[in-house]
Amino acid sequence: DAKTTQPTSMDCAEGRAANLPCNHSTISGNEYVYWYRQIHSQGPQYIIHGLKNNETNEMASLIITEDRKSSTLILPHATLRDTAVYYCIVSDPAAGNKLTFGGGTRVLVKP
Amino acid sequence: GAGVSQSPSNKVTEKGKDVELRCDPISGHTALYWYRQSLGQGLEFLIYFQGNSAPDKSGLPSDRFSAERTGGSVSTLTIQRTQQEDSAVYLCASSSQGVTEAFFGQGTRLTVV
Numbered sequence: 210d211a212k213t214t215q216p217t218s219m220d221c222a223e224g225r226a227a228n229l230p231c232n233h234s235t236i237s238g239n240e241y242v243y244w245y246r247q248i249h250s251q252g253p254q255y256i257i258h259g260l261k262n263n264e265t266n267e268m269a270s271l272i273i274t275e276d277r278k279s280s281t282l283i284l285p286h287a288t289l290r291d292t293a294v295y296y297c298i299v300s301d302p303a304a305g306n307k308l309t310f311g312g313g314t315r316v317l318v319k320p
Numbered sequence: 321g322a323g324v325s326q327s328p329s330n331k332v333t334e335k336g337k338d339v340e341l342r343c344d345p346i347s348g349h350t351a352l353y354w355y356r357q358s359l360g361q362g363l364e365f366l367i368y369f370q371g372n373s374a375p376d377k378s379g380l381p382s383d384r385f386s387a388e389r390t391g392g393s394v395s396t397l398t399i400q401r402t403q404q405e406d407s408a409v410y411l412c413a414s415s416s417q418g419v420t421e422a423f424f425g426q427g428t429r430l431t432v433v
Contacts, residue, residue: 241419252324252411252424253363260419296363302419305370306351310363 213297218315221291227284229314231297234278239301242273243308244282246293253296253310256282287318324425326412332431333402341397341428345414352395353413353422354387363411369395371417402432 214232221227233242244256257264257271259280264271270283284291296313300306325344333339345352354366365379369389380386384402389395399406409429415422 243421245422247363252413252426253422254424255421258419258421294362302417305368305373305376306415306419307365307368307376308353308413308422309365310355312362 213299213311215295215297215311215314217312218317220317220319221284221287223289223318223320224286227287227291227316227318229282229284229295229297229316230279231282232279233297233299236277236299237301239303240299241302242271242277242280243298243300244269244271245296245298245308245310246291247296247313248290248293256295287316289318289320292316292318324412324414324423326410326425326428328428329426330429330431332433335404335432336401338398338400339402339430341399341410341412341430343395343397343412343414343425345393345395345412346423347393348416349414349423350392350417351415351422352389353415354395354397355411355413356408357411357427358408366397366410399430402430404432406430407432 243258245253247253259271273280294313327342350371352369355363367387368376384400387397409427411427413422413424
């Protein structure tokens with residue numbers, strides 16, 4: 210599986226946009242980019258996924274670079290409840306879609 | 321059920337005992353995952369079932385760990401001769417086939433004393 214690199218932690222001001230980067234320079238053509246988050250003491254929660262086009266849903270936006278070597282998860286208006294560890298994962302559904310979690314980014318939203 | 325269900329939610333066992341952890345996936349989901357999360361750490365992949373294919377057991381840390389999935393639905397993770405380092409939260413997830421999200425249960429917190 211391709212590996213991902215994320216910053217260990219970042220702070221964000223409540224009400225502001227949070228931009229979470231992820232590097233996946235060895236991603237293969239069939240691998241999708243998935244984002245999950247884990248709020249303290251809960252199981253991980255799916256946020257969004259994409260292949261090469263930018264995606265948006267009710268939770269976030271995903272911007273994938275043209276070369277697909279990196280992506281950014283955008284939380285448009287961070288709230289205190291968005292404090293969590295955010296995981297960027299690459300996986301190939303045709304090859305079984307096994308999700309391998311890295312260290313993630315610990316995001317702290319401050320009032 | 322509405323989501324992935326795991327039981328028990330908490331388990332305290334004595335060192336050397338065997339334990340069984342259960343996962344009920346979302347009905348119809350063909351993929352089932354087991355992960356382990358030690359205190360303050362990330363998710364460690366253990367095993368992955370996909371339909372009728374042979375499971376991916378590459379993450380099992382030792383031969384004391386095993387898992388099965390009966391009838392393509394319920395899964396049981398068994399840890400034999402538990403050790404203190406086995407103490408962790410064991411998370412199960414399921415997903416349907418293709419490019420879809422995985423849904424996680426709330427986990428079983430295992431404490432080996």
